[in-house]
Amino acid sequence: MVVGDISTGTEVLVIGAGPGGYVAAIRAGQLGLDVTLVEKDAYGGTCLNYGCIPSKAMITASDLAYDASHAEDMGIYTKLDVNYGEMVEWKDGVVSQLTGGVEKLCKANGVTLMEGRAEFADENSVRVVHEGEGQGSETVEFEQAIISTGSRPIEIPGFEFDGEHVLDSRQALAMEDVPESIVIVGAGYIGMELAGVFAKLGSDVTVVEMLDSVLPAYEDDLARPVKKKADELGIDFHFGQAAKEWEESGDGITVMTEDEDGEVSEFGAEKVLVAVGRQPVTDTLNLEDAGIETDEMGFIETDDRARTEKDHIYAIGDVAGEPMLAHKASKEGQVAAEVIAGEPSALDYQAMPAAVFTDPEIGTVGLTEDEAEEQGFEPVVGRFPFQASGRALTTGHAEGFVRIVADEPSGFVLGAQIVGPEASELVAELGLAIEMGATLEDVAATVHTHPTLSEAVMECAENALGHAIHTLNR
Amino acid sequence: MVVGDISTGTEVLVIGAGPGGYVAAIRAGQLGLDVTLVEKDAYGGTCLNYGCIPSKAMITASDLAYDASHAEDMGIYTKLDVNYGEMVEWKDGVVSQLTGGVEKLCKANGVTLMEGRAEFADENSVRVVHEGEGQGSETVEFEQAIISTGSRPIEIPGFEFDGEHVLDSRQALAMEDVPESIVIVGAGYIGMELAGVFAKLGSDVTVVEMLDSVLPAYEDDLARPVKKKADELGIDFHFGQAAKEWEESGDGITVMTEDEDGEVSEFGAEKVLVAVGRQPVTDTLNLEDAGIETDEMGFIETDDRARTEKDHIYAIGDVAGEPMLAHKASKEGQVAAEVIAGEPSALDYQAMPAAVFTDPEIGTVGLTEDEAEEQGFEPVVGRFPFQASGRALTTGHAEGFVRIVADEPSGFVLGAQIVGPEASELVAELGLAIEMGATLEDVAATVHTHPTLSEAVMECAENALGHAIHTLNR
């Protein structure tokens, strides 16, 4: 048979095996559908291979090294030696265990795996191009398709990623050595997470940010403890600075930035990491041939069943719009698969949590006080500082607070913002509270184990009701 | 005025300032009642001074030391030196910050603090005896009283606590040096938590237990990972052994135990810690004079408003029966105060969580599968191993699992058992689920942040429903 001539068919075609696509494929398989999952690079997508998982692994490892060597107050004196190469190897081991698991789970659920890059031929078929010379391509016909091609880092003009001097987050997570010094462009969550890793491992870190604060997407009081700790780590911040160009100088580089008055600053370092955001991968799919348009940002518009303008084509995850988060991708993947299988599923969640794995962590879910007000609620706000938490003090990490936003007349919990130890875990209970239509009283009346950080959630609800025990009430 | 002649009156008298008593006093103060809190020793009771807080502080610190020096796989090489005295000082600092806080919060909520030991004179007054020669006593009349005198460690005949060779948990947490070797009698949660601390700090630890497993109060599969890790730490276990006597020998001691066949074993060590359980402190209160009886174990019986057989006298916390847990004490304290203030409160919680801060942690809430069956439910069980959790793998702690027990026909979540990283925190969400009458579907449909350990809770619910993504389903 001539290469490029093969043609197969599938009930459901999933394009891209990130946390959107592989979850959709597995769920579709569970529901008895005939599914084919096409991936051009690596199972698990950005998240498992280059994003969430490697970054969190490096964060844990660098935290451990840092905490152990800063525990003299606990009577712990350490002489510490970090072999960065081995740390990266360990991280790679975690990644391959997980991506191997994804592949196995796909197969166990009856998903047909196909390697290659898919592009639409028409509304009911794609061409799957295999990498490498003479590997050819094949045509796959589908009844329904799920687009889950994810996102890629945005490049700033003049800062093309070269993997040597100018890095994206993926390359930064794969370096063989800790850089002696690094400039990070962008103080969003990816920039701030990696700034912490490198600073804790001994790099001189400089962060330049166009806006005027760290984590501009978050409320000021949530970002403040992160900034404070970053200052303690010696991270050097320059706000209101746009990265303009860079040049080699000696062993390293010089990065030139400009403020709004056009004044230029220069920062020398070994490398520069550009982390200024991500954009959807929708320009390499021949979407036009499927009759699907994208918005001006490149996102595909979808409805509450994850359907595009073509009823039989779904889009999920980063390509389907903000927030670009792995668990949003997975949720949409599940719903898309269930809708295709005829189940009464919909994207009707009330709240989408988000976490930033900085030191301290940030976790948010649902509405802020301002958003609640804008939506016509009469917000009441509870607050509980971790300084008043016995458990937090026993861990030596007692910065930050829990905040709960509720509707005063009804008592319904609407949102929560947490900065502090295990914030990423603590939002889970409040996510459930929001989905369940729980009231402040429900959260306050639930017995929480002592001594745990989760007691702070309960006391925060009590504080909103005016009767916390371990803090003075508003 | 002659000492012993003072007489005062109060609306609500609270006896004992542990997590039961001080919480009751604060809540009563918030509700506008005139409250007096009598404490003979230290604000915060057993929990803050000698129990939950110091043990958890020592656990965190020893975990950090241990984890950092066992992280070669992460490329972290440590030469570590622990100054135990400084570790204890740090722990004491945490304790005094918290107990100072309790005192301040009591005052801020209008609670009158009184130092001394209270005993009933009659049904409406106590004598408060001040410590020390010639300090005298005073009589306090009350309208309502709350008994929260807590518990003390049980002594085994022949093993009187002397603070030098034979220690209770309180003394063990206050030693100036790590013992080179220690025998721990009792593999319950207190014994196992402290066994971990000492083993991680370098002691030779021997645990002797009368029953045939560690943590006999917990299901086998929950205890197993704890035993496994303890074995790895080199802790030496001897089951089916009753401690009989001890004698000094050289610098240390020899502990003699006997198995059920009467065979004697000997264990040499520097010290022996006896942790075989706790008993209520109700024998020093002249309870008869208040007309209150205790059961054969010494506990005071109470109803669902925390009232004793005398309608105006309440009993809360460890004196009011199992489970002897700080958060149970606090909950009962809140309810007692609210009932006294005329609020429609009751002890109507559906589930009382519990945690064991071993390595790995255990967290439980609500019913086990067996209990659910006994109560007439048709249990369905979901399970999710932390080996399948991305977040767990990135922390290097991926042992254990989450289990959820639900009623199959209705879907209602009835209980959960977790062993693994942050198990003590992860039960919080499931506690809320149980209190809210949430179903498996509700927990499964709630979006959980990636990558977090709390995703394991969601996937466990999905597993019970037959459609977890990251594990094969039953």
Place this chain on the structure above:
Amino acid sequence: AEETETPEGRVFAAPSARRLARELGVDIASVEGTGPSGRVSEHDVRAAAESATESEAEEESEAVESEPADSGPATETGTAGGTGATTAAAPAQVE
């Protein structure tokens, strides 16, 4: 039949109740919630589905409700009321 007057038409109901509403073809925004602060329970959804079936039987021709149904998947079956009311309820999306 609309009761739960919350801002932006937000309905407070557990995920299982929302799903049941879609399954039964009930617009959850129009269900009267009998839970605390008007929270909508599965029971409320079933009651709404039943009364919808009844009133439908009585007055066949009464005009469509102001809230048009979202174009749910045609695959949805097993609806209690069959034809009329709505195929799939528009879930109260918080935009």
